[in-house]
Amino acid sequence: MSELVDVETIAALQELVRHSESILVVGNRTKPALSSVAAPTQRVTTRSLSGIIEYEPSEFTFTALAGTTLAEIKAALASKNQYLPFDPFLTETDATADDNATTGAGATIAGTLAAGLSGPGRHRYGGVRDFVLAAQFVAGDGNLIQSGGKVVKNAAGFDIPKLLVGSCGRLGAITALTFKVFPRPVEFHTYQLQSADHEEAARLIAALARGRWELDAIDYRSESRSIWIRIGAAKAVCDAIATDISRSLQTHTVAPMTDEQAVQSWAPLMQLRFGGSNRRSIVKIPMVLQQMQRLATWCDDRRDKVSLHASVAGSIGWLAVADDTLADVDAFLADASMTGLVIRGDQQSTGRWMLGTRRSAPIDQKIKDAMDPPGRFPNLGGE
Amino acid sequence: MPSVDLQTLSDLLPPGRLSDDAASQAAFESDGLTAFRCRPLAVVIPQNETEVVQTVRWCDQHAVPFVARGSGTSLSGGSMPVAGGIVISLNRLRQIIKVDPDNRIAVVQPGVINLHVSAAAARHGLYYAPDPSSQKICTIGGNIAFNSGGAHCLKYGMTSNHVIGIRAVTASGEIVTFGGESLESVGPDFTGLFCGSEGLFGVALEITLRLLPQPECFHTVLVGYRSLRAAGDAVSAVIDSGLLPGAMEIMEALAIEAAEAATQCGYPKGAAAVLIVELEGPREKIEAEKQQLESIIAATDAFETVVAADDQQRAGIWAGRKSAFSAVGKLSPDFLVQDGVVPRKRLGDALEAIEGFSKDSGLRVANVFHAGDGNLHPLILFDDSVDGELERAEALAGKILDLCVQMGGSITGEHGVGMEKREFLPKMYDEPTMELMHRLRAAFDPQTIANPGKMFPGAEAPALSSHGLHPLEKAGVISRE
Numbered sequence A: 001m002s003e004l005v006d007v008e009t010i011a012a013l014q015e016l017v018r019h020s021e022s023i024l025v026v027g028n029r030t031k032p033a034l035s036s037v038a039a040p041t042q043r044v045t046t047r048s049l050s051g052i053i054e055y056e057p058s059e060f061t062f063t064a065l066a067g068t069t070l071a072e073i074k075a076a077l078a079s080k081n082q083y084l085p086f087d088p089f090l091t092e093t094d095a096t097a098d099d100n101a102t103t104g105a106g107a108t109i110a111g112t113l114a115a116g117l118s119g120p121g122r123h124r125y126g127g128v129r130d131f132v133l134a135a136q137f138v139a140g141d142g143n144l145i146q147s148g149g150k151v152v153k154n155a156a157g158f159d160i161p162k163l164l165v166g167s168c169g170r171l172g173a174i175t176a177l178t179f180k181v182f183p184r185p186v187e188f189h190t191y192q193l194q195s196a197d198h199e200e201a202a203r204l205i206a207a208l209a210r211g212r213w214e215l216d217a218i219d220y221r222s223e224s225r226s227i228w229i230r231i232g233a234a235k236a237v238c239d240a241i242a243t244d245i246s247r248s249l250q251t252h253t254v255a256p257m258t259d260e261q262a263v264q265s266w267a268p269l270m271q272l273r274f275g276g277s278n279r280r281s282i283v284k285i286p287m288v289l290q291q292m293q294r295l296a297t298w299c300d301d302r303r304d305k306v307s308l309h310a311s312v313a314g315s316i317g318w319l320a321v322a323d324d325t326l327a328d329v330d331a332f333l334a335d336a337s338m339t340g341l342v343i344r345g346d347q348q349s350t351g352r353w354m355l356g357t358r359r360s361a362p363i364d365q366k367i368k369d370a371m372d373p374p375g376r377f378p379n380l381g382g383e
Numbered sequence B: 001m002p003s004v005d006l007q008t009l010s011d012l013l014p015p016g017r018l019s020d021d022a023a024s025q026a027a028f029e030s031d032g033l034t035a036f037r038c039r040p041l042a043v044v045i046p047q048n049e050t051e052v053v054q055t056v057r058w059c060d061q062h063a064v065p066f067v068a069r070g071s072g073t074s075l076s077g078g079s080m081p082v083a084g085g086i087v088i089s090l091n092r093l094r095q096i097i098k099v100d101p102d103n104r105i106a107v108v109q110p111g112v113i114n115l116h117v118s119a120a121a122a123r124h125g126l127y128y129a130p131d132p133s134s135q136k137i138c139t140i141g142g143n144i145a146f147n148s149g150g151a152h153c154l155k156y157g158m159t160s161n162h163v164i165g166i167r168a169v170t171a172s173g174e175i176v177t178f179g180g181e182s183l184e185s186v187g188p189d190f191t192g193l194f195c196g197s198e199g200l201f202g203v204a205l206e207i208t209l210r211l212l213p214q215p216e217c218f219h220t221v222l223v224g225y226r227s228l229r230a231a232g233d234a235v236s237a238v239i240d241s242g243l244l245p246g247a248m249e250i251m252e253a254l255a256i257e258a259a260e261a262a263t264q265c266g267y268p269k270g271a272a273a274v275l276i277v278e279l280e281g282p283r284e285k286i287e288a289e290k291q292q293l294e295s296i297i298a299a300t301d302a303f304e305t306v307v308a309a310d311d312q313q314r315a316g317i318w319a320g321r322k323s324a325f326s327a328v329g330k331l332s333p334d335f336l337v338q339d340g341v342v343p344r345k346r347l348g349d350a351l352e353a354i355e356g357f358s359k360d361s362g363l364r365v366a367n368v369f370h371a372g373d374g375n376l377h378p379l380i381l382f383d384d385s386v387d388g389e390l391e392r393a394e395a396l397a398g399k400i401l402d403l404c405v406q407m408g409g410s411i412t413g414e415h416g417v418g419m420e421k422r423e424f425l426p427k428m429y430d431e432p433t434m435e436l437m438h439r440l441r442a443a444f445d446p447q448t449i450a451n452p453g454k455m456f457p458g459a460e461a462p463a464l465s466s467h468g469l470h471p472l473e474k475a476g477v478i479s480r481e
């Protein structure tokens, strides 16, 4: 396999795309499973294409080069009391990364978009797809494309920036992105609610998500059957809302976490390390509440091998899995007509990053051909 | 155009679905952009998905162009028929297939009226957020095609932010399914690509929408200013404060005057501009935020501030705003409306420039706009019976679009490119990007039969004819934002 090439200019990336048979762009490789390709492929990183090009706090927008780390973006936004409400993962430098593929540096903005990953905050205002406004990228023919618009509202032309969300480098090599941002609530506070079983958890989550409280995040740790609620506002306001939730749910107490407890609870999830040292693989599973219950029950029988963290009011399952159990996850998902995306993990057992039921629609390949006429980026299938 | 045997299409469908008489052709010849007209070859009104698919496949086999149509309220000529083509009118596909309150989604057919989704969700305390002013009449299929907006886009986004799954038939007759019932999916966001494709990819057959809990409280403030700039400065002050209002709208004198005459909305007398700011959310948050808003507004150059005391007063404030365009439209026999976007900080400059264009052309322009997201809605008043006025109005509209592009904005925030702005799309996107868009279109529609002549420049424009308000606006059913 050829070495990882570090490009420093967009022109260099265009050259490389034009002259490669097969090429795949990566960032800081915090999600290594997504860049594993069977065929010989030139790997190139855009991590040196880095820096915030424009930041207009009064416009609620910024533009950053592909390799800009989330950490840098977060800090710049925080200095103006703004944030990316979809809570991107893997922001911190990961000291525990032992995988050869990872550098330990945190995720880049383009890698986050291409992987299509949104954190718990997706619940309130939407995911990475809902905040991207413009994308500059190199198409398969080597041309530089400027898609979308740099203002918060734009309906002109096809929405190609959204198409790149989740494309995992298979539709284009992203060079810069523009995002919408929001004012950051003054504080965030987390509360905990205990459910008896998964069925009750699903019922509670539905009630919380439908309520009047405008919760910022509703997550569920299936092992402990505890629901975490995050609210973005001053402490007194959050406490008043939590008290009202307790009252409304009658039999359930909504208990505040201390700031330290909150950090300890959320941090392993935000680094996708909540499975501990024996469940290091991570699979993203889109789902609805009924599927959450079924998946959680399946996990109960294999506690030392799998752990489920259900996020975004039961819409996303994050599964921490022991490497030798990925094939079982694949079989379960196929049986349940669900799909999983391996973010991190040794895919020897399955040989691919899509698990369970997979799409095979002719239109997908036609879109791929439009974005990449010479077929230089690897296939969408993830094998 | 080679002659086609419509009988072969008619034979595929149950009796009564296809009509090609002059009356049916005339009924569909225009949309909300009443300046353009074009008679279709025939109109098909399918009753179900199968009939839509059969019609599209017939069009594909015979290389006959078609235009999917919802309620025909497009303001950019998007749903105007194509000469020699078929109009596929989707109003009978109006079933709300399900509302799932636990997962907060609704699955609907494309002809469902926007407001009917919220009505069906209301008993679960939920609603469908995108709220174009035409929401009483426009369809979800049309909303998807244009990625339509409304007054609440800054906080809630546009239509595509609320669409999580689409089943469609492509122009080449392939049934495709994108996304699903989960908020998330894996792989490229094809659903996002389909939204805003202006009917050029095919026909949406079934759509899965995200619902939100209804906001518990609203806090609506109406503020009068002696100058437009002072109102603009107030918007900046609100943005800088860290508040995220649900809506921030500005109307200027001409629009205020017209709205006052139409609805007696009681806006501050003598105002050069009024600003409406609306906060929404749980009472605990609104309690804190309304004090913050009060002190921000107090520090601006406001000469009168009205806080809606109850739902009725709130409705009154919005009635003025929502009626503004129809009301202004009544001041003049004809008008054109644009919906370009500029960066918020350039709003003042843009409005000054528009005033200059207006003076130069001798045509009046009334401004009403979504100030929170820089989305202008200049209404250009003219009289088509006066020689050359239409051309002057179009030239003025073109200058405004150029201005938006120069300022780093967009030629359309929510009404779409359609037929009207297609010559301007290449001003926003360079050649490689335009070529890529053509390739994407060809992936869905290799024969260019789905809504040809829209979005992309170069196609022949149909003859211009009469103007005026949309018939439903005249009837007072809808008003435009």
Ligand SMILES: Cc1cc2nc3c(=O)[nH]c(=O)nc-3n(C[C@H](O)[C@H](O)[C@H](O)COP(=O)(O)OP(=O)(O)OC[C@H]3O[C@@H](n4cnc5c(N)ncnc54)[C@H](O)[C@@H]3O)c2cc1C
Residues within 6 Å of the ligand: B031, B032, B067, B068, B069, B070, B071, B072, B073, B074, B075, B078, B079, B090, B110, B111, B131, B132, B133, B134, B137, B138, B139, B140, B141, B142, B143, B144, B145, B146, B147, B148, B149, B150, B151, B198, B199, B200, B202, B203, B204, B205, B414, B415, B451, B470, B473, B478, B479, B480, B481
């Ligand atoms: C008075 C008035 C006020 C308005 N206010 C607003 C506003 O506030 N915000 C805003 O964004 N817009 C507004 N509009 C514009 C218009 O209402 C929207 O663009 C709306 O989404 C169009 O819906 P429709 O059902 O009328 O679609 P149509 O006009 O029938 O069609 C619009 C486009 O959608 C395509 N289409 C329709 N159905 C389908 C389908 N099933 N599959 C694929 N393509 C399809 C058509 O081919 C066409 O290109 C307003 C219009 C009027 C007349």
